[in-house]
Amino acid sequence: MDYIQSAKNPKVKQWKKLLTKKGREQTGLYLLEGFHLVEEALQFKNEIEEILYSENIMIPSHWNMDHVKITTISEEVSKAISETESSQGIFAICKKHQYEEKMMEKGKSFLLIDAVQDPGNVGTMIRTADAAGIDLVILGDGTVDLYNSKVLRSAQGSHFHLSIISMSLQKAISLLQEKGVPVFGTSLQSAESYKKVTIDDSFAMIVGNEGNGVSEELLQTTNQNVFIPLYGRSESLNVAVAAGILLFHFQDSLKSN
Structure with a gap:
């Protein structure tokens, strides 16, 4: 030693x-x-x-x-x-893990993270995706590095349990839609309440930057955009909290089918 x-x-x-x-x-x-x-x-x-x-x-x-x-x-x-x-x-x-794009071929549930820069938020979303049984997390351009120490501490070891890749979300959306996976963006504009969305056999959810949300460019390529109704006076939810609500809801819908 x-x-x-x-x-x-x-x-x-x-x-x-x-x-x-x-x-x-x-x-x-x-x-x-x-x-x-x-x-x-x-x-x-x-x-x-x-x-x-x-x-x-x-x-x-x-x-x-x-x-x-x-x-x-x-x-x-x-x-x-x-x-x-x-x-x-x-x-x-x-x-470092060596996951490849081909991991997308097998999964049914996906979390796409668009330019989220706070490592605590990214780590928490990875941990939440793990708990929700999500098959693959995709980190888009501008998102903090998976192996940032604060991301690792917030994820609490979930990076060992999940498949996680980094790639262009434009490319990821295109590949997912080619295999028939509906892609949902999160937005307050031209969107439906997430409670009204029906999930059949797969889904991909995009969550976005703390200040700007999902980029408009990505929102224009989704199958549908959703929002979470707010009942109090706050104007928005923390991105990791929002991801948790949506992932568990969509995964419950997927498992019940």
Whole structure:
């Protein structure tokens, strides 16, 4: 087992690069932090490159870390690579998922995310899509990186359970419609209440940017656009909350058919 004490160690500098999108793209790796996420990662050992843990913490006795490279690090190193205020002192360096567009061929339920930039919102939507049993999440242009540390923390390990790809939503919509999947946009203009929509055997739902919603260009290509009626004085819903309402409603309709 290796031990790294100094935050100036070249390996630490490489780990810190994984906190940037550029560093993740160059290496094909990303950094997970925290007991829950590392425990989730251990269920997919082939995706783990290395586990790092601070010398002052105890590894849970039920964890099976056979055949996993382990490095002990000092508290100084732990603080250097952590992006949380109170680090739990445990990390995993993992390989990025290599999902492909062909994943679209098998699914019946899809969440398309258009230029959502808040990592907490994206992570929460991934976690919600996982809970709702959605088959595939598609991250469109302008959406925050899947492996952003805040996205990973908000998703709470759901990125291990779901198929998630990044691609042009224009292309995704075209491919979905070619296979007969109706695509629904979310909009307050020229839209029906989501409660009036009938789902037969598949659906794709698009949710959009926090400030601007789904782009007008995409809304013009959908089969139908829907909105969620509001009964109070608020003018809008948080995008992750709206996605949760719509995904569970549409999935319930799909499962009942």
